[in-house]
Amino acid sequence: MTSAYQLYFSPGACSRVSIAALEWVGADYALHPILLAQNEQRQPAYLALNPKQQVPLLVTAQGALSETLAIAQYLHQNYPQAALLPAGSPYDTALATSWLAWCSATLHPLIFRVRRADRIHSEAAQHDVIRQVALADLSHQLELVERTLSDGRQWLCAAGCSLADLFVLWCVQRAVQGGCEIDQWPALSEWQARAQAHSAWTRMLQREAQAVAAREAGVLL
Numbered sequence: 001m002t003s004a005y006q007l008y009f010s011p012g013a014c015s016r017v018s019i020a021a022l023e024w025v026g027a028d029y030a031l032h033p034i035l036l037a038q039n040e041q042r043q044p045a046y047l048a049l050n051p052k053q054q055v056p057l058l059v060t061a062q063g064a065l066s067e068t069l070a071i072a073q074y075l076h077q078n079y080p081q082a083a084l085l086p087a088g089s090p091y092d093t094a095l096a097t098s099w100l101a102w103c104s105a106t107l108h109p110l111i112f113r114v115r116r117a118d119r120i121h122s123e124a125a126q127h128d129v130i131r132q133v134a135l136a137d138l139s140h141q142l143e144l145v146e147r148t149l150s151d152g153r154q155w156l157c158a159a160g161c162s163l164a165d166l167f168v169l170w171c172v173q174r175a176v177q178g179g180c181e182i183d184q185w186p187a188l189s190e191w192q193a194r195a196q197a198h199s200a201w202t203r204m205l206q207r208e209a210q211a212v213a214a215r216e217a218g219v220l221l
């Protein structure tokens, strides 16, 4: 039977947030690996689906949808009972959306500069400067997480855990992999442990690993 949704992802990429969102709401979906390491985002068959040459891409009965923020909004509205975003008031929903937008528009581009300076400047001599400047900005930005959590709250939105926590988690993990220091922030470290233990996150890791293993074994899921 065909699943209701098809999600195109690359292992470890920001598509993790969309997989976690699908898990969170309990959607019926199939995963399709697009390996960025092998440049599969530029293959004609995928370009026909997503000319942006990026993951994630969610294919729905209405059509395809790119952008993590849009996918989050779409699932939130289709599964209101799942509380993917806080829904107590328009302000609560907007606050969670603000965190998601910060990830997409501020943190993710900085992470890209840290990890892929070679795609920002053709001269290798410039790469370390690009990386260091982006790392300093990333560290400055992430301090906001520590300041927000320092009032003792468990999650970024006072209204409760939301997908915003999991998108910021993905950004924090990527920032750390890129060399960003976070040990100086105790509230962030405790929040990170909580967010990593969230069932949507742990199930996402399992589904992602299964889909990669199936692809390696030549099995279509």
Ligand SMILES: N[C@@H](CCC(=O)N[C@@H](CS)C(=O)NCC(=O)O)C(=O)O
Pocket: 013, 014, 015, 036, 041, 053, 054, 055, 056, 066, 067, 068, 069, 104, 108
């Ligand atoms: N604004 C997009 C960004 C998507 C994006 O940059 N995805 C990366 C993976 S984390 C990608 O597909 N990159 C393709 C490439 O580097 O060629 C979103 O939030 O979904």
